[in-house]
Amino acid sequence: MDAEIWWSAVDAPMTVTPGSQPRIAATRVLDAVLHHGRSLKAELTSAQQGLDDPRDRALVEAICLAVLRQPARFDAALAAWMPRPLARRDRELRALLLVGFAQLDPMGLPAHAAVAATVEAARGLGRDHQAGMVNALLRRALREGLPALESHAHWPAWLCSRIEGDWPAEAESILTASEQAPPMWLRVNRQQGNREAYRAELTAVGIEGVLVDGLDDALRLDAPVPVAGLPGFAEGRVSVQDGAAQRVVDAMAVDGGMRVLDACAAPGGKAAHLLERESSLDLTALDIDRRRLRQVQTTFDRLGLGADARLLAADATDLAAWWDGVPFDAIVLDAPCSATGIIRRQPDVLLHRRESDIDNLVALQGRLLDALWQTLAPGGSLVYTTCSILRDENDRQIAAFLARTSDSQGEALEEGFGRAPENETHGRQRLPGEDGMDGFFYARLRKAPASVSGE
Ligand SMILES: C[S@@+](CC[C@H](N)C(=O)[O-])C[C@H]1O[C@@H](n2cnc3c(N)ncnc32)[C@H](O)[C@@H]1O
Missing domain, CATH: 3.30.70.1170 (Sun protein; domain 3)
Structure with missing residues (x-):
């Protein structure tokens, strides 16, 4: 289509077409996440509920992730191409322009359709007066190309220095991998x-x-x-489910009939995988968040699993609130963590996570380990896992636990779980993007058998 005809076509008054709906939805999600501190997951879920076509739902998610993985590139284009910075009242417009840019690069959607639908989304958002500007900026992006990736400019400095401290040789590749779309x-x-x-x-x-x-x-x-x-x-x-998360069940090596606890179970990915492997497990799935725990039931229902599983909403550190005193043969503690290993899937971690969160998480992980250890049978094993790459949450957390817990021993995990950060009995670490997987940490801890611990 010739440029002038196309311009007049999008300039003519028209009703909102289906192509603009996912762009409008993506703009609203990004406005909430970028400018109002909201969680990407929650905003996406509610935006997707308003879209009937599964392809539109997928497109909204893909656009939002593409923007949040590389926002600095798109902001650099705006800074270079706009005569003055956008006013505060135009933050939604910024979100829309980012939506437009991301469709061109890196998503590579058919350019004219993407531009037309985004310009129309400006009208759908009540920004008719800015539709021409949106069109001009997107066409400039098409003509000149968007700037090359900025050097991780949207990463908080505290997180970069922690990653450089923990992984000096790998830091650059960790940041780069965290900005790529995963398989x-x-x-x-x-x-x-x-x-x-x-x-x-x-x-x-x-x-x-x-x-x-x-x-x-x-x-x-x-x-x-x-x-x-x-x-x-x-x-x-x-x-x-990411490949790295699927390895957790391998670290557990459960057998039929075992009494097993998933101490932080929601939304149920690992609990379901356990039951897929061994449907006869006597499984307790615990989570502090009652609403998220309902998702475990939904997961089990879809997969046809867990008819006999116990689902409990409680704080795992408060044993009196939920434990009946019968020890577990195996426990998985998929601990609340910084999520720094899955930034490629949850890029809003970079917007919402604060440095003070890390100390709080490390303390909570330590309390969870200490409490759950009491519920583990002598000779039983506890698998500790996180989707973090920060050593305080991972190998250092486990080293500290082993040092203060006399009846605990770390067990070596094979190389397929990732690298051994220091001492392989302190666990295995996979960094983001390695073998196409998320960043994940795994450690298996064995409790001394009764005869030994009783001596
Ligand atoms: C990493 S997610 C678990 C993911 C889950 N294992 C899966 O595979 O789907 C961590 C979970 O820990 C829960 N949690 C946080 N603090 C807790 C506590 N004190 N006791 C129990 N659960 C807790 C959160 O509600 C969250 O659902």
Whole structure:
């Protein structure tokens, strides 16, 4: 389409078309996250509920993530191309322009359709008077290209220095990997099939899945698809879960009939994986957040699991509130953490996380370890895991626990779990992007058998 005709077409009065709806929704989500301190996940969930088409829901998510992974690039373009900085009342306009830029690069959507839909979104947002400016800026981005990636300018200084302190040789690659779109990882429900058969089903509908050694239930999709397009998703044959999170169950090595506690269970990804592996587990799924705990039930219902599982809403450190005194054979503590290993999936961590949060989290993780250890049977094991890359939350946390807990011992995990930061009995660390996975930490702690601890 010729530029002038296209211009007059978008300039003519028209009603909001479906193409503009996801751009409007993405703008509102980003305005709330960037300018009003809201959580990306919560805002996305509510925005997606207002969209009927699963492709629109997927597009909103993809746009928001693409913006939040590299906002400094887009702001650099605005600073260079606008005569003066946007006023405070125009923060929504900033969000819309970022939505427009991200569609061009890195998303690479068909340019004219993306520009037209974004200009129309300006009208849908009641910004008719700014639609021409949006059009001009996006067309300039098309002509000149957006600036190259700024040097991680949107990262808080305190977090950069912590990462450099903990991972001097890897810091740059950690930041870069955290700004890239991750692959999509699927977990095939063993109770209903296996990954080889599911991969063939994917191939039949034109989706390419990659089998990865050492991840027995996983398929990696290098080109993510909306979950609604996955065969059997609603029937519970498959879930979306990063490869690194899938390794937690391998670290546990549970057997049928064991009494197992998932101490921080919501929304239920690892609890469900445990039951997919061993449906006869006697499982207790605990979480302090009653609303999030309901998601565990929803997860179990979709996957056809957990009919006998106990779901408890309580603070895991308050044993009197929830523990019946019968020890567990195995515990998984997927601890609340800084989420610094999954910034590529939750880029708003960079906006919302404060340095003071880290000390509070480290203290809470220590209290959870101490309390849960009392509920572990002699000879039993506790797997401690986080999606953090900060050593205070990970290997140093475990080293401190082992030092103050006389009946505890760290067990070596194999290399497939990641690098050994210091001493392999203090756990294994995977950094973001390594083997296509999220940043994750794993440690397995064994309680001395009764005869030894009783001596
Ligand atoms: C990393 S998430 C768990 C993810 C979950 N294991 C999964 O795989 O889906 C951490 C969870 O810890 C819960 N939590 C935080 N403090 C807690 C406490 N004191 N007791 C129990 N749960 C807690 C949070 O509500 C949150 O759901």
